[in-house]
Amino acid sequence: MPGELMKFWSNPEFIRHRRAELRPVRAITVGVVVLVICVLVGLSCWSSQEQILDTFRRGAEHWGTQAWVQRLAHEEQQFAQRTWLMLYKWLVGLQGAALTFWTLFSCAQSVSGERDRKTWDFQRVTRLTPAEILIGKLMGEPVLVYFAVLCAAPVTLLAGLAGGLSFGTVISVYLFLALTSLFLGLGGMWLSTLLESRTRGVGLIGALALYLVTALMFQMRMSGLPGLAAFSPLTGIIAVLEPTDQYTSLGTLHPLRPVLFGHEVSWLLMCFLLCGSFSAWLALMLVRNLKRDYQEIRPLSRWQAVGCAAFLNFLIYALLRPGLDSATLSGALSDGPPSWFTDGEAVATFAVAMNGLILFLMGLATLTPHERLNVWRRKRASGEAAAFEDDGLSWPWLGISAIVAYALLVWGLLAWDHTLPLEVGTLKTAAVRLLVVLVFVTRDVLFLQWCMLTRLRQPVVKGVLYLGLYYAAAVVLIVLATVWSPNAGQWMTALLTPVQSFDRHVQGLAFPMETYIGLVVQMVAISAVLVAIDGRLQRPMRLASAG
């Protein structure tokens, strides 16, 4: 696939988009508009700097002191460079916004748009491989904005160099933007494959949500996982251009940079690692599914899903920034931002909680279509298939993922032991918490699987909504029970949600009885859902009705 990516200009799908989007008249118009915008932005930057200079001139005339005269001379000397730098920042900002936004939205309509126009089937029956279709669409759908950026690039480069930036910095910013738009484009395309033509509107809302989430990732710079900010295009523009971006604590300055295994690295490297690896996962899902019929889309195979869960777990330990507890004196005097992770216990709790989300996403990615599950059940009945088949239920694989996650937790905590002290009981506590989370996630995923066997339209979406309703109702019940008696509230929390197992006062395996009873209740619930699934699968096959 990398080879095909390099030869994208000869990709038929890219050529189709290029021909359709970049006809000579349109290309010339876009080029002219881009240059006019560059000139207008340049003029407004010049005007803005001129106003600042005017202030200094008036000050120098009014006060006439040597300091004012020197300041004016300095400002006049810096005038051209500052104007160019300002122009550069504006141009990069505009290009960043246009590039990422347009790439995401055009890719988010790529497959669903073809389904809508009913041209998708004709493309699927060609000899184009899924990888070729993927690259053609990724490079082709936003070709107009790529061209616009290409037109603006020489002016931007000139402005950057004249503004005093190094060539490397200018290229770094472009690379950053290219990587984040690649990631967003792939994310948009994946969203697009999940949508039938009639749900395109939902897809656009989803794309907007994805864009906002990605942009807001910028704020992760201040979190315990600062590297995640590398997903945001804002980071590329601001953090790379503003290396003095600093955090102030007790009067000291601390540069904000991402960490990898505790070592500070550049934002560009972090962006390359994160956007690159997540793009690779998205590309894998797309290549697996692009040529499949809508009903047959299954994001990942079972082993790939386990690998993906392991990768996400690995990221937690690779990206975390250890810190001192701000409640302690040494922590309060430290010059870093407040950290989420002050000891092994905090890391373990965070990792287990994140695994709730990771396992749920993995469960979603491995739901089996009704048709395949039917075949699996028949084969299983005749002894031809095992429980761990790709077409079987996903619960055994959730178990495997949880085991892998726990192994990585042990490895991660031991690896960070030198900085984040690990207490003896932490691993035992984490094991029970992970088990509770696994049981709840398994119940929810099996419920979604059951929804897929019913006649609900959009069963997964509705199933997730039902789960949301369940947890909302659980919160209401917990509040009511707590009002009645705090003990009853604890029981209700343990029976209905996994939250109670995260009680900070628990040491080792000494969880309260309600935690274990809650586990048993959920096991019973899982058995009930499994029986319901089996009941659905045993329904006799009907012949299609004619006419």
Place this chain on the structure above:
Amino acid sequence: MRGAFERTKIVIELVHLRKEYDNVLAVGDLVLSIPQGEIYGLIGPNGAGKTTTIRMTCGLLAPTLGRALIAGVDVAQEPERAEQYIGYLSDFFAVYEDLKVWEYLDYFAHAYKMTEAEIPARVTEVITQVNLEVKRNEMIRGLSRGMKQRLGIARAIIHRPKVLLLDEPASGLDPKARLELRNLLLVLRDQGATILISSHILTELEGFCTSIGIMERGRMVRSGRIDEVTAAENPARFVRLSWAGDSLAAVQQHLQREARISQAKLTAGGGAFLFSGSEEDLAPILAALIAGGVKVMSFGEVKQTVEELYMKLSTHEVM
């Protein structure tokens, strides 16, 4: 050796093809072999499983069980290899409106991985074949519906497929366009293409298909060459005759002598009967009538139309 030779002639092979949607059996254990050069008409009511069968055959839909082989290549296992042999046309003629006619065909020629050297000539050839020469450099959005349909046909044949899978291709076409499509398909058949065409408009397939398959509720009710299917359903030939003058008695007398004739229904000037012999065996009967002084105006077997055959089979007379 002979078996192997015959096997290579089979271009479309469906092996226990089955498709389930939830608890509904859309296509059940379909077994079908279509030799090269056949025009196979898949007929049946809406919901019979024709479209599902065609979509599985061209790889758009994965079968629940079974295999679809095109020129010996498993469509599910080696889709990109199988697609080089397949031209697919459905009942909708969606095209990329923002391309020019030649660009559209050039795109699909490249998508089917034809060599760079042959593409320009082939694009021109196909444009000529579907009578769109004057529109070659026009934008597709400016074409009429009929022209877009012809462009769709050009797309399906651009890569010279061995197999054409046509799902209700004539629905929405005006009579002239249907005739043109029919003629084009006959030309392609003469060039060696094998055609699987589904339709519920039976007159569309009359005199055009060499074989038929009748599907109902996901199952193949009857399949084979039209003559064979007709013969299997009608062991006796339906013969109609007419004569001039008052020869009813003479005709009755002649026909009663022949043991292979049954259900004769004769009126003054004409009638019909069932004959259980071969086509050659009919000739002596005609000769005897003429020799007996009957002024025969017309005498011949009435072939059953596809429509009649379908109506007979679909009313479950053979199930």
